Amino acid sequence: MTTLRTIAALGAFAAFTAAAxxxxxxxxxxxxxxxxxxxxxxxxxxxxxxxxxxxxxxxxxxxxxxxxxxxxxxxxxxxxxxxxxxxxxxxxxxxxxxxxxxxxxxxxxxxxxxxxxxxxxxxxxxxxxxxxxxxxxxxxxxxxxxxxPSLPEVLTIAVDSLPGAVFATLPGTKKRPAIVVIGGSEGGSLVTTAAAPLASHGFAVLALPVFSPPDSRTGTREIPALPAEWADMPVETLDRARAWLATRPEVDSKRIALHGTSMGALLVLLGAAHLEWPAAVVASVPSDLVWDGWGPGVELGTRSTFSLRGKPLPFVPLVGYEEELKGFERQEPVILRRTFEQGRAKYPDRVAPARVPVERIRVPLLVIGADDDQMWPSGAMARNIVESRKAAGLQTEALIFRDAGHSLYDTGYAPTTTYNTGLRKTGGTPEANARAQAEAWTRTIEFLRRALGGTP
Structure with missing residues (x-):
């Protein structure tokens, strides 16, 4: 007994020492x-x-x-x-x-x-x-x-029939709900970095680039097979993603969600409003209106960003866009938000025809906006979406962050201190951006699992 007590005392002393x-x-x-x-x-x-x-x-x-x-x-x-x-x-x-x-x-x-x-x-x-x-x-x-960024067991493949696209999923024989992910006006393959992280949470993910603009420094295009401009882009572009996913044995083709960021959010909202197959939608820093298209050879104010069934959708022209970009030459802050607000104010008669008919979206919808977004006023536009649906008796899950900016697609664990150090401003404080990212990421995963009926 004495020996046991001595050992116990020595053990307690060792634990205290270790804790100290x-x-x-x-x-x-x-x-x-x-x-x-x-x-x-x-x-x-x-x-x-x-x-x-x-x-x-x-x-x-x-x-x-x-x-x-x-x-x-x-x-x-x-x-x-x-x-x-x-x-x-x-x-x-x-x-x-x-x-x-x-x-x-x-x-x-x-x-x-x-x-x-x-x-x-x-x-x-x-x-x-x-x-x-x-x-x-x-x-x-x-x-x-x-x-x-992702689990090591995630399988990732390039999709030859969809230029630049990447498909990611966890291994297994059970069918998984799928997500089609669309990026913003940055274009190119950047959106494909989202595939494996989302797939790590049990989804089958198709990250789909939809256009590839010329590099501002070299003039080269990363994915030449894609359009160089974002103008009259068919909303039916999303149908190609669904058709490919339907061929995959690991995908439940009745449970395909759309996830879009910035201009990609506008595309997925239009897709959910006009196409019959989307099962859920996440629109991060979205717009409630269609705007004019842009890109090489596209005169501002003359073409829409999107088309439907071969016809351009009504749009609101930006105002002061080229003048705003001169801020780079003058070494002044470039705040693109102003060009959208000025366009909306100058062309009030064009707002209603250009509005996304979000009341036609009858599947679960999550919108994520930011009031200090300096790229475009996503906070106000997210509220417009919520209000339009409320007037039609529809519920919308909404996250609108007061002090955050445009750059919400991250997890909250990456440095956010350099977002606004350059001339092009995206908005938000470093703390508010990180908090918004963390909540948006967590809530997005929860929303998609709930809306799509869970994952294997």
């Missing part, structure tokens, strides 16, 4: 699917002491320019509780790159480190985040987590 060692805990780490919740905490530091937690990551934002990764860093100072612990879900950062309680703060508040050269693509692990804990100037602990 400073440690950074990451749950459920060390590898997390990006977008899933991460719980950061600190333990084993002197009670009521000030501690500094820093985070560092090589990061390259998703962009048509394919930028080389830069080294980003965040720092936050906390006061430990009476037990020598800091729980980032509740403990406020006293100072640093962010303040207040925010479990994602160390991730989104990272800023580029000055004087550090960009890395070559593939030479650094952009998924890894490294943490350091300091008391005064002494390092006490380190830890790391990898934010993987």
């Amino acid at each position: 060692e400073p440690v950074i805990r990451i749950e459920p780490g060390p590898v997390v699917l990006d977008g899933n919740a991460i719980h950061l905490s600190i333990a084993g530091v002197p009670p009521r002491s000030e501690v500094t937690l820093s985070a560092q990551r090589w990061f390259a934002p998703v962009s048509t320019q394919r930028p080389r990764p830069r080294l980003f860093r965040s720092e936050a100072v906390f006061k430990a509780d009476d037990d020598g612990r800091v729980d980032l879900r509740t403990a406020p950062s006293l100072r640093g790159t962010y303040v207040g309680a925010d479990p994602r703060g160390p991730f989104w508040s990272m800023q580029p480190l000055a004087g550090v050269e960009r890395a070559e693509p593939g030479s650094v692990d952009t998924s890894e985040v490294r943490f350091e804990l300091h008391i005064a100037t002494k390092q006490q602990a380190t830890s790391r987590v990898r934010l993987v």
